[in-house]
Amino acid sequence: xxxxxxxxxxxxxxxxxxxxxxxxxxxxxxxxxxxxxxxxxxxxxxxxxxxxxxxxxxxxxxxxxxxxxxxxxxxxxxxxxxxxxxxxxxxxxxxxxxxxxxxxxxxxxxxxxxxxxxxxxxxxxxxxxxxxxxxxxxxxxxxxxxxxxxxxxxxxxxxxxxxxxxxxxxxxxxxxxxxxxxxxxxxxxxxxxxxxxxxxxxxxxxxxxxxxxxxxxxxxxxxxxxxxxxxxxxxxxxxxxxxxxxxxxxxxxxxxxxxxxxxxxxxxxxxxxxxxxxxxxxxxxxxx
Numbered sequence: 001x002x003x004x005x006x007x008x009x010x011x012x013x014x015x016x017x018x019x020x021x022x023x024x025x026x027x028x029x030x031x032x033x034x035x036x037x038x039x040x041x042x043x044x045x046x047x048x049x050x051x052x053x054x055x056x057x058x059x060x061x062x063x064x065x066x067x068x069x070x071x072x073x074x075x076x077x078x079x080x081x082x083x084x085x086x087x088x089x090x091x092x093x094x095x096x097x098x099x100x101x102x103x104x105x106x107x108x109x110x111x112x113x114x115x116x117x118x119x120x121x122x123x124x125x126x127x128x129x130x131x132x133x134x135x136x137x138x139x140x141x142x143x144x145x146x147x148x149x150x151x152x153x154x155x156x157x158x159x160x161x162x163x164x165x166x167x168x169x170x171x172x173x174x175x176x177x178x179x180x181x182x183x184x185x186x187x188x189x190x191x192x193x194x195x196x197x198x199x200x201x202x203x204x205x206x207x208x209x210x211x212x213x214x215x216x217x218x219x220x221x222x223x224x225x226x227x228x229x230x231x232x233x234x235x236x237x238x239x240x241x242x243x244x245x246x247x248x249x250x251x252x253x254x255x256x257x258x259x260x261x262x263x264x265x266x267x268x269x270x271x272x273x274x275x276x277x278x279x280x281x282x283x284x285x286x287x288x
Contacts, residue, residue: 111126162190233262236257
């Protein structure tokens with residue numbers, strides 16, 4: 001038997017197991033299968049995914065994330081915050097100023113951490129690449145030029161049409177601005193229909209949005225490979241990018257999600273920045 005030690009962590013309620021396997025352990029195990037087993041909230045411990053802390057030749061560390069269904073997304077912003085806290089709190093990197101560069105499947109991500117009174121990381125600010133409005137980046141082939149806004153998509157045989165904006169943050173997002181309160185929206189039934197719609201070559205994340213005012217958005221998220229989650233960092237950035245492009249919001253926006261609030265900064269071009277909390281819940285082990 002092998003014991004896989006981990007930290008259970010969350011960023012605004014988006015929760016993960018974070019572990020730092022050595023080369024032998026990494027090669028030995030089927031991490032996709034372990035993700036399905038460990039993340040099961042009834043038969044396992046329960047989480048939205050597993051994050052592996054790995055060495056990198058091009059950054060401070062490399063992050064591999066595996067969703068609860070065993071699939072591997074390009075990146076996860078809430079997961080990056082958990083990853084950064086894990087690395088810095090355990091002094092796995094030679095950090096001197098709270099900065100850390102993380103290698104992900106979608107590229108390099110620069111981060112800056114804020115330490116709390118207990119000496120451990122409390123908030124992480126993440127710089128992400130400029131939002132991409134090319135529909136091909138979301139895996140959608142269409143004749144409509146970018147940005148694709150308010151695109152009606154048939155998602156069921158019952159003639160249910162969802163109007164969506166398309167944005168890539170290194171991973172695909174379909175965003176629907178709605179008048180109905182997000183709390184009342186049937187996300188559990190519509191979410192999987194959007195995620196798995198044949199229009200999206202690699203499936204998609206799906207966000208529903210209420211515009212409260214020019215500085216505040218209320219959002220629920222259906223994450224690809226996971227289902228509804230309490231928060232999604234890349235989704236929050238994608239939502240703000242779509243809202244800013246439509247002229248709904250200013251440059252500083254609070255995105256309220258069921259798990260907490262994320263702060264997004266974007267002036268309409270260049271990098272987009274997210275700041276949010278990160279929490280260690282407990283330490284544990286999983287025998288395989």
